[in-house]
Amino acid sequence: MPVDFNNELVALTCASGKQCSRLIPLLYNRWKNIRLVVHSSSSETRLKEQYPNAQILRADLTQPEDVERVLSGVSTIVHIGPPLHPHETEIGYAMIDAACRHQTQNGGVFKHFIYSSVLHPQLRKLMNHDCKRYVEEYLIESGLHYTIVQTSHMLDMFPVVQLLQQKEPIFYANFNPGITFSFTILQDLAEAFLKVIEEREKHYLAEYMLCSTGPVSYEDVTAVLSKVAGRPIQIRTRDYFDAVTFVQTMLAGDPNNAHRVTRDAVQRLLLYYNFYGIKGNTNVLQWIIGREPTTVNDFFRERVSELQNEC
DSSP states (O other): OOOOTTTOEEEESSTTSHHHHTHHHHHHTTOSEEEEEESSHHHHHHHHHHOTTSEEEEOOTTSHHHHHHHHTTOSEEEEEOOTTOTTHHHHHHHHHHHHHHHHHSTTTOOOEEEEEEESOTTOTTSHHHHHHHHHHHHHHTSOOOEEEEEEOEEGGGSOHHHHHHSSSOEEEESSOTTSEEOEEOHHHHHHHHHHHHHHGGGGTTEEEEEOSSSSEEHHHHHHHHHHHHTSOOEEEEOOHHHHHHHHHHHHHSSGGGSOHHHHHHHHHHHHHHHHTOOOOOSHHHHHHHTSOOOOHHHHHHHHHHHHHHHO
16 A cells, blocks of 8 residues: 555654764655654654654653654554664564564554664674564564664764865774775765665565675775865774773763773674675665665765865
């Protein structure tokens, strides 16, 4: 059946995070009813100002009653788990269980569970990947109509603004910058999410690897930005434990407040990145969005142009 843009409700968890930053504007201009789920009061305030016609719901996804509120009346959920959360797997289970209940209640309003996973969840050495592997398994066995989206490093997180504001820019890598990764670009991801949401049945029971680029190192990425910006950018690699502290600070503000499971996950992640990287193929993303995914060069050209226009 066709998607009813006027009467159906689509919900996004972790709506104030990076994965939703490009998706929300696409949905906001097309869907009458969207529910944006956030955890903090600051995120709630910001999204209410940005999207006054959306439902902004503050919730703690570790609490069963909040999970029920998130799913109430929803036809499609895009579940993005809190990154490196100590209870990410349990949150995923709770969301799936609630979706199953809502699928059988209220005349079967619930129709589609879209799960934002990670590229290669079978990598057991990575605790955050392993968490998502268990959630994927639980979702596959749930009986729900689902789509699993597997993303990689987000190129949008590369510190372009900070680097170009420096007189002598230096990129501080948290692991070996010569190791290759495949990157996902948020605009590409947003377009893919939109297709999956709006084409619905076409994407039931699918698992999609969504990479915008083939394998490329952070050294290569830095070199591309340097060429586009016309400025030399140096690279230095942080000491391992300094890198751990830096990432924990990004996640928890005060690294001493990071949960021990989060701490352990960050330590393993950086060790793994130092040797293996995370690599994938671009074909599936190209098929879904109907165009060539954005290249590193094109991404930086657009970003640098935006910054120059802002000056």
